Amino acid sequence: MITKEAAPATPAPAPAAAEPPRPVRKKHRAWDEAPRWQIYLPLGIYLLFTLIPFYWILLFALRPAGSTSLVPWPMTFEHFEKVWTDRSFGTFFYNSVLVGVATLIMTTLVALAGGYALARFDFRIKRGFMLALLCSQFVPGALLLVPLFEIFAELQMINSLGSVIIAETVFQLPLSMILISNFIKNVPYSLEEAAWVDGCNRFRAFRVVVLPLLRPGLIAVGSFAFVHSWNHFLFALMFLNNQEKQTIPVGLNTLMSADSVDLGALAAGGIIAAVPVVVVFAFIQKWLITGFSAGAVKG
Amino acid sequence: MKISNRRSSTGGRRAPAAVALGAVLALTATACGDDGSGAGGDKGAEGSGKGKIVFWDNNGGVRTDIWKEVIADFEKANPDIDVEYVGIAATEYQSKVDTAIQGGGLPDVGGVGAAMLAGFAAQQALDPLDDRLEKSSLNGKLNKDMVESLRAAGGGDDKLYSIPTSANNGVLYYRTDLFEKAGLQEPTTWERFYEAAEKLTNKSKNEFGYTIRGGAGSIAQALDAMYGQSGITTFWDSSGKKTTVNDPKNVEALEKYAGLFKKVTPAADLNNDFTKMVAQWDSGTIGMLNHNLGSYQDHVNAFGTEKFRGIPQPTGPGGKRVQVSNPVDGLGLFKSSKNKEAAWKFIEYATSHEANSKFNESAGQVPANTDAAKDAWISKAEPTKLAAEALSDGSTTIVQLPYYLPDWNTISKAENEPNFQKVLNGDMSAKDFLDTLAEQLNEAQAEWDEQMG
Numbered sequence: 070m071i072t073k074e075a076a077p078a079t080p081a082p083a084p085a086a087a088e089p090p091r092p093v094r095k096k097h098r099a100w101d102e103a104p105r106w107q108i109y110l111p112l113g114i115y116l117l118f119t120l121i122p123f124y125w126i127l128l129f130a131l132r133p134a135g136s137t138s139l140v141p142w143p144m145t146f147e148h149f150e151k152v153w154t155d156r157s158f159g160t161f162f163y164n165s166v167l168v169g170v171a172t173l174i175m176t177t178l179v180a181l182a183g184g185y186a187l188a189r190f191d192f193r194i195k196r197g198f199m200l201a202l203l204c205s206q207f208v209p210g211a212l213l214l215v216p217l218f219e220i221f222a223e224l225q226m227i228n229s230l231g232s233v234i235i236a237e238t239v240f241q242l243p244l245s246m247i248l249i250s251n252f253i254k255n256v257p258y259s260l261e262e263a264a265w266v267d268g269c270n271r272f273r274a275f276r277v278v279v280l281p282l283l284r285p286g287l288i289a290v291g292s293f294a295f296v297h298s299w300n301h302f303l304f305a306l307m308f309l310n311n312q313e314k315q316t317i318p319v320g321l322n323t324l325m326s327a328d329s330v331d332l333g334a335l336a337a338g339g340i341i342a343a344v345p346v347v348v349v350f351a352f353i354q355k356w357l358i359t360g361f362s363a364g365a366v367k368g
Numbered sequence: 369m370k371i372s373n374r375r376s377s378t379g380g381r382r383a384p385a386a387v388a389l390g391a392v393l394a395l396t397a398t399a400c401g402d403d404g405s406g407a408g409g410d411k412g413a414e415g416s417g418k419g420k421i422v423f424w425d426n427n428g429g430v431r432t433d434i435w436k437e438v439i440a441d442f443e444k445a446n447p448d449i450d451v452e453y454v455g456i457a458a459t460e461y462q463s464k465v466d467t468a469i470q471g472g473g474l475p476d477v478g479g480v481g482a483a484m485l486a487g488f489a490a491q492q493a494l495d496p497l498d499d500r501l502e503k504s505s506l507n508g509k510l511n512k513d514m515v516e517s518l519r520a521a522g523g524g525d526d527k528l529y530s531i532p533t534s535a536n537n538g539v540l541y542y543r544t545d546l547f548e549k550a551g552l553q554e555p556t557t558w559e560r561f562y563e564a565a566e567k568l569t570n571k572s573k574n575e576f577g578y579t580i581r582g583g584a585g586s587i588a589q590a591l592d593a594m595y596g597q598s599g600i601t602t603f604w605d606s607s608g609k610k611t612t613v614n615d616p617k618n619v620e621a622l623e624k625y626a627g628l629f630k631k632v633t634p635a636a637d638l639n640n641d642f643t644k645m646v647a648q649w650d651s652g653t654i655g656m657l658n659h660n661l662g663s664y665q666d667h668v669n670a671f672g673t674e675k676f677r678g679i680p681q682p683t684g685p686g687g688k689r690v691q692v693s694n695p696v697d698g699l700g701l702f703k704s705s706k707n708k709e710a711a712w713k714f715i716e717y718a719t720s721h722e723a724n725s726k727f728n729e730s731a732g733q734v735p736a737n738t739d740a741a742k743d744a745w746i747s748k749a750e751p752t753k754l755a756a757e758a759l760s761d762g763s764t765t766i767v768q769l770p771y772y773l774p775d776w777n778t779i780s781k782a783e784n785e786p787n788f789q790k791v792l793n794g795d796m797s798a799k800d801f802l803d804t805l806a807e808q809l810n811e812a813q814a815e816w817d818e819q820m821g
Contacts, residue, residue, distance in 0.1 A: 135669045135672075156429075215471045218468075218470075218471030218473070219471045222471060222473060306464060307467055311454070312453070312454065312455060319457075322429075323430075323432070323455055323456075323457045324430075325458075325643060326430035326431065326457075326458055327427045327458035328642060328660050328662025329646075329662045330642075330643045330666070331430070
């Protein structure tokens, strides 16, 4: 197995002959001349279209049971209290955080190692391996439920959060590995070589030189893994029986019975489920967009 | 330049090794579940009648509290038995059990209603309960119709695989305040129903006479309205091989019923499952709603008990009330159970007078235990009382839907719900819809007859 050859350093272009400075011309943009309302009206309509469902959830969660008011007044938190304590959403929330964080850590670590290998080494089955990674994305989780169930039963891991964490990690890995390998390809190989020349071994060079440059990519992959496992329903439903081990999506599902539904509780549960995802995205959106666009570049 | 990747140092190995070890330890620490044994083919064992049993509730969530109460009472009466309760949402129950039948991890006892019974029995996942019931103090104490309904739904071998706990029934909910204001009579007949639906509709004010179920679950409701109007009392003709769903009287009834869509109902009803339908009725100005006993409490929360009533389905020709069967719910003993004696004790207790009464009072359903059905709370919950009366006083003929057909769920849901939406939209005639449905049902019945020999 060999590493890729480093690309020869491109000589810097010779500085152009001194020219008189050109006057800076502001780029002409069509929207500079458009009336403000033409910009804000469509945006406002789109925003309304997006926010009305959220308002509706808030309305049901905050207004008393039986109220048909269109504003959440008088405001009540009875639905939140009900789902958090009576319906064990406190426990579900804790379990979901545990599954989400563990999946995030495991996915990121394994994807880093695999992505590095894909980016920096040439090996015989590399193309086939990449193809297999891509193809694995076409296999729906439901198709593998019974085999996975049997494997976890053999390992005595049914009714254990570990089974969900492993299954989520395995399903997250292919895409994460491909993304991370693309991020790593974008980091010049010469930087690592320079670190080796300075006495670093491969791991240290990776940790000190490459890893800091991968921050947007790691955030993108990690958050994607967290959000996906936070929302994922099927594995938690199938592998976890004990009420004390169940996660938020399964808990939400139990708020709807065969012929009755408590909409206030369902809305409150929905908000509890959505808040962590919204908070995560609010903090990381800058890196997330950078990360995904960088990862999408073919190396 | 080519560099071998073998170049590494001790420090380079230490960190990945630590990470791998940490991950393994973390996973080992979390891996402390059961062994998931108990697949569909296991024969199980009687056991000692003591120890732990697992119970899967087929309608977990809303009924979790009452089941936990029943379980606590049972454990008090049987201190040697522990029951682990697992509440599973009704929508996911079948897939969870099917996965466990294939992969292992079945419980000892599970909720097994008529709609799912044929599938589980066909996979030989359930123990027949006839002998146990015969020797039990429950014998003769359970509603005979419910027992027979579950026996018939079991797949044709005339064995009882589920002990009934409760029955649901179709209810016509109507807004008494709106009826009073419009000077309308109670919708006890189909004529009055159609008249009220029209008179209560004022689209400009967003007021509608009725809300129709056009989404998930639409077929059973449409069949209920259809047989109720046509007065046909059997699902199969005298040969037992051809269904009556496409009888001309039923076609006429469905045309009339589907004609209500958009005329006296909101246009959004096209995608109504029960959740949307009930929420719409509870929060809007709609005169009538067809649903079952299960949503009674939701309506009480929305309106109190003063502004609405829940009555049995309207009567049809000649004052006869005909309605389709609602699935009877029950408890089954899984064949793979290693502690069947304790599991049966739990089933016996849960369907006993005291526990069955307590459960059904909370669930708002008709109790299967005949003593429980005489308890005082029944007369206080009006729709339950009326439903119990309608089911037992001979005023109602029940058209038994073929829950025993393994294809029933597919035919009545995935294959025909989209077609019913076409009927509502006017893109398909009621006759074509019912002919297609009849063809599929006749085929499924022929296959079933062949399998049964």
